[in-house]
Amino acid sequence: MAASRETFGGKLAAVLAMAGSAIGLGNIWRFPYLVGQNGGAAFILVYLVACFVLALPIFFAEAVIGRRGGGNTFSAMEKLAPGSAWKWMGLITVAAPLLLLSYYSVVGGWSVDYLFKAVTLQFTGDTSGIFERFITSTWEPLAAHTVFMAFTAAVILAGVKNGIEKFTKITMPLLFLLIIVIVVYGLTLPGSWKGVEYLVRPDLSKINVNVIATAMGQAFFSLSLGVGTILTYASYMRKEDNVVAAGTYTALSDLLFALLAGFAVMPAVFAAGIQPGQGPGLVFDTLPYIFSQMHGAGTVVAILFFFSILIAALTSSISLLEVGVAYLVEEKGWSRKRSTLVLALASWALGVLCSLSFGPMAHVQLLGKGFFDFLDSLCSDWLMPLGGLLFTLFVGWRMSKADVRDELTNGGTCNKRIFGAVYILVRYLAPIGIAVVFLSNLLL
16 A cells, blocks of 8 residues: 555655645734734744744654654554554544644635635725624635635645645745735835834743743644644655755744744734734734725735735645545545545534634533634644644654654764754653643643
């Protein structure tokens, strides 16, 4: 079976696919509003450290398991620890990304709808309350959610090379180009440099336990860690490709895009005289108002911005769906078509409940939260950190050091000098960092 598995065409294809998995709504939607809520440059400073001390080692751990195991999350764990309970960890990371995809697709659907609104010139007049009216309605967000999930499934149906690889090769360079154009335009707005100062001049007094915990959680969420996406994509890497280089380039790409997203949003926010701490509605509620004040240029910028969000969301949703599809194809013998349609439909159905939880089903509560918020908390606060913790413990304590060295150094041909430092990060510091994330979720 392993011989018939598709692989990425080369190291560039692997890096672009992994960067596509990492770069998503966590960068362009979540990162700007967290920066605004947590002290601007001070939050960014902590986030930079968290990316390389916490997130990158977890990435390496997932990648080692994926390429060494050469299969989906279940078979990789079974191959590397035969007859042990670790294979059930593989099943957790089949279910978790599908739960994550269900509400992720809802937010991705918002980008579909807002792109349509931008194209049809709906951001040229009064935009007050536009986001609240949209998400509390019934059919409009459901239609957008359906379109987004259909796009995601269409790419997966085409396969690894013709679907995932081709899509990310085209969209990732385009995504960076679009966000750079938006940044350049935003910096020309009167008053925008106050936003730049907010992003580059850290006030260290803003750093507290909550900011540190939030930055660590964002680093975790942003790189799509703990749910098997990196593991699955690494299983499609060729044996001669450099795992450490791929991980580093992916983390740098993810970090660069997050910073560009911050510079795309915050200067415009300050130019409009709006407070940066607007929360989750910053992109979908505040920015349409800003676009409406730009007159003719506002429509073009809005189209570019929400098209960028759509692309970013799709590159991540594709990786989430691929985890389960790989499992069903390789373990159950299903066709790629059947696996994709069944899992996309299941995630879509859960997404319907998530979407309705803002409107007709707002009264339905699970542990005091609406369905969307419940799944968001379950995945972001618990399943993703749990997956990351187990991956690092598996690589750091269950696998032999020789096998880990073999993967991270490509059989001793590269990265030999830095292996010791990387191994310490995976074995000790990353698990401690994840424990801090868990503790903060319990106490904060």
